[in-house]
Amino acid sequence: MSALLEVRDLQVAFQRRRDAEPVVPVADVSFDIRAGERVGLVGESGSGKSLTALAVMGLIPRIGGHLGPRTSISLGGENLLAKSEREMRWIRGGQIAMIFQDPLSSLNPVLKTGRQVIEALELHRPGLDNREMRAIAVDLLDQVHLPRPERLMDSYPHELSGGMRQRVMIAIALAGDPDLLIADEPTTALDVTIQAEVLDLLHELGEARDLAVLLITHDLSIIAGFTHRVLVMYGGRLVERAPTRDLYADPRHPYTGLLLRSIPPLDRTEERLVAIAGSPPEPAARPDGCGFNPRCPFSMDPACTTEHPPLIPLDGAAGASRATACARVDEITLGSLAPAPVSAAAAAGTAIDDGVLVNLERLSKTFKIKGEGLVGHELITAVDDVSLELRRGEVLGIVGESGSGKSTLARCMLHLIEPSRGTVRFDGRELGALGVRQLRRLRLRMQMIFQDPASSLDPRMRVGRILAEPLRIHGLWGTPGHNEAALQDLIELVQLPPDSLNRFPHEFSGGQRQRIAIARSLTARPSLLVCDEPVSALDVSVRSSILNLLADLRKEFGLTMVFIAHDLSLVRYLCDRIGVMHQGRLVELKSTEDLFADPVHDHTRELLAAQPVPDPATEQERRTHRRSLAGVSR
């Protein structure tokens, strides 16, 4: 069967200034997509995956880039690069449709939903009268399983939930009856339960309409049960191409292998994660040779450091459909990868004791928000009557979807925001009863790290100053043990480069910045560390090393930790107990083992069922299961 989409030698270059070398974020990318085939394009930020999609849509010139001289892109045998802009407009939305990460910003907020679907119909199905178009639009909304499509036609985007908006986007994409749908991180902004629904929908539409789907994502887990084939991009090039089942069973490129091994499993508790050193390269500063060589444990001079290894088809059972771009593919065995060892200090660390460090009693937090009309307001209950105890040295995980109140709970716990009702006791002292000065003093012992290290570090301070700030605030800077040398030790502890103290936060990568934030929280040797989604904003390949670091530090300092996440596999790796939050309430709280073995609350089960795992067989099984459940309820 011939290919629907053929991309050959795709190269995308940007010439920022006339005299400068062009930056080439995408090079030598060739792939095919057959009709009705679902293909995953996986890569981290800066890997060039979104640019690849834009190139297929013919949108590269619009963003100021240009394609390489040998690049060819054809759809159904027709050369897309020879098309005029007018013809391309017809093809976009007609033969190739695209949906994006954030459906709110891709929908027009002042137009009714129905109007936006009809607009797509007007562009791509001329000759229909108004009544016909409305009927088709309602039918499209029904096809994406939106409830009461007739009524939805007259609602505005802000009246819909995130998942519903993405369904509307999909309906709009289907309006031109495309052959290929490009979905660029379509579920990244959605909660995990909604994510599963949207992916199931795309899967179903793909099967029913013989629609080819190119799904772009950074998350290897979500495509395991979704795609026929997977393309892995790293540093602007394809590094591996394989049928989905083979890729997960037997990854051949070290990057893919390491990435798969670094995802904490959901079905067992891992002692230690495989970590990938370093961080992904910036498009303007890629290393010579194989793009992955500085981070690869198998890298060898000069085989890996001089030339880009081409994507070579692999012989063997999988046939020519498999290919990998690794110069040493025949010599290495990825099975030999061992998790990073536990540091000596951590190994000699302390265990949980019986004392209670933090005690929350009937904690609630309500926010006033502007209501409808000119005056008056509504109350939103973010945290609703939560009580729990935190023992010294334990790690408590808090999971929940966005808006479940987990971040508010964390901030109330530290009195960073005042709870509306209830009490927090830290080490026996009630925080609400303390004076301002006493509370400030106590803050040294309870620290927090945030999701986005870029926004929690002062951009105008050097790292040395940032790390010294907690000590300066409390007048401890310069006292014994609190000096430049101590900061240097701290830098080494969190594995930052030795010259870090004199640099500014923006000179570091995302993962390194999170290490700076962790170091800052440790300067005053706290007893409690609250981590609010500490790895969610980081690239997938740097997450496991941060998790390992937190696990080490916890043992080394005997830290009591609260670890907030929306990803169950992360909390499974790190936490002793897990609390599940839903609509402000703590609906389930028990030991990690028990929670996974015997989830009681419906919402916990939902989360567990929706959490994607990097295993095609499991994922397919779960989808069948979900579909049968949906069939019953529908």
Added chain:
Amino acid sequence: MSARRLWAELRRRPVIIAAILVAVALVVSSVLVPIISDLDASSPRLARRLQGPSWAGGEGGLLGTDSLGRDLFLRIMHGMRTSFAVGALAALLGAALGTLIGLVSGYFGGAVDAVLMRLTDIELAFPGILLVMVLVRVLERGIVGLVIVLGLISWMLYARVVRGAVLTLRTSELVTATTGLGASTPRILFVHVLPNVAAAAMSLMAVTFAALMLAEASLSFIGFGVQPPQISLGAILSSGREYLSTSWWISTFSGLFLLLGVLSTNLIGSWLHRVTDPLTVRTAS
């Protein structure tokens, strides 16, 4: 923005380079000429009154003399110096005042914010010239009074811009994180928030500087500004009106130098604003 990137930006803008050269020449000469000149800029020499410029056939030196026989070039340089000094000091005062108000208003919110922002609205709506005339009556006349007056009518823009920047920072993780370290409110405000909004205020200052120079000249023109014996371009311009048909050089040259001064600083100011304002720079890159 680093000095090197600023320089790279500048190299592509010949007009700005020219403006900088003009402004520097004006500042340097307005400081140096009054010092090295052996003439007195204020005492009349009636014998030499209303002499034309020497290059136009007159006998009044470089730019001629005024109605009291004083050297016009020297007086213009004195006036230039006043303009620069008043413009800079008033911009500084307005920026300091406005930034402080914006900082407090944005950070504390609630009633404080409501009161301060209404005050800002009222002053923005109030006719500037009326306010100036009232203030000039109350305050001491002369450079100090003028700086205070101009500072008092120019702080509102800073207050609004800084308040906006602080509002976004206040809810940011930067402030939450610093609170979490145990920092006191003044420390958060002045060590962490202020440096992060200062760039916005400074870039505004570059633009208001030229406007304030012009305001000083205008006030002096109508007699509310700098008082003799201190010399202002506005006053020279005004005094030349009577002699416009016979001694054109007085108003022409004082006006021309004022134009050069305002135009060059305005060009530099808006360029600096464009390349340093954190808001516009972020969207452009």
